[in-house]
Amino acid sequence: MKISLNNVGRRFNKEWIFRNLSTEFSTGNSYAILGPNGSGKSTLLSVLTGSLSPSEGEISFTQNTEIPVDNIYRYISLAAPYLELVETFSLKEIINFHFKFKNFAPGVDAKNLISILGLEKAANKEIKYFSSGMKQRTKLALACCTDTPILFLDEPTSNLDVQGMNWYRELIENFGKDRLTIIGSNQIQEYEFCNHQIQIADYK
Numbered sequence: 434m435k436i437s438l439n440n441v442g443r444r445f446n447k448e449w450i451f452r453n454l455s456t457e458f459s460t461g462n463s464y465a466i467l468g469p470n471g472s473g474k475s476t477l478l479s480v481l482t483g484s485l486s487p488s489e490g491e492i493s494f495t496q497n498t499e500i501p502v503d504n505i506y507r508y509i510s511l512a513a514p515y516l517e518l519v520e521t522f523s524l525k526e527i528i529n530f531h532f533k534f535k536n537f538a539p540g541v542d543a544k545n546l547i548s549i550l551g552l553e554k555a556a557n558k559e560i561k562y563f564s565s566g567m568k569q570r571t572k573l574a575l576a577c578c579t580d581t582p583i584l585f586l587d588e589p590t591s592n593l594d595v596q597g598m599n600w601y602r603e604l605i606e607n608f609g610k611d612r613l614t615i616i617g618s619n620q621i622q623e624y625e626f627c628n629h630q631i632q633i634a635d636y637k
């Protein structure tokens with residue numbers, strides 16, 4: 434899987450968020466998109482997931498042949514602060530719902546996803562009663578344990594405590610291999626394993 438950007442820029446009204454970004458993202462690599470609050474990390478992630486179109490330049494997605502941007506969502510798993518879980522579902526229900534649309538990563542099923550989460554006792558609890566850390570773990574586990582070639586994580590450790598950070602690193606070690614992983618972050622603990630870094634400030 435490859436995402437190629439050729440002189441890509443995105444603006445909102447007259448404000449350019451980034452410009453002249455030419456690079457490639459490919460399977461087997463992990464990329465950190467870095468910059469302070471408001472610099473444009475989430476905007477770039479939205480362009481890379483195909484949910485925002487570039488204001489200039491071209492983006493293409495290829496896996497043997499070119500994948501139309503309208504279909505790229507099938508290849509992507511995403512966890513981000515702006516993506517909400519359905520609050521009225523229980524954990525079991527949200528897992529069943531999510532995996533109606535995509536497949537489990539090899540070796541994972543609903544039962545051991547709950548045990549990866551360490552939330553056996555909350556399996557029948559509604560998401561609205563979850564703590565913010567439990568919700569964040571659920572979002573991360575759903576994304577990481579889905580069988581897609583591309584994994585996007587925006588601010589992956591928000592609301593996680595020290596134990597949660599270690600859990601996140603283990604999750605990435607187990608489920609990040611042989612994928613294209615892209616992380617939007619401004620915290621070193623979230624992206625220290627990434628072998629490429631992109632500073633949004635370099636594309637202003």
Ligand SMILES: Nc1ncnc2c1ncn2[C@@H]1O[C@H](COP(=O)(O)OP(=O)(O)OP(=O)(O)O)[C@@H](O)[C@H]1O
Pocket residue numbers: 445446450468469470471472473474475476477619
């Ligand atoms: N839909 C929109 N319309 C207008 N401006 C927007 C829109 N979305 C984002 N912006 C602006 O784009 C800039 C970059 O925002 P973005 O959310 O991409 O930054 P970020 O680096 O992800 O920030 P944070 O670290 O705080 O999440 C900000 O100035 C923001 O106000």
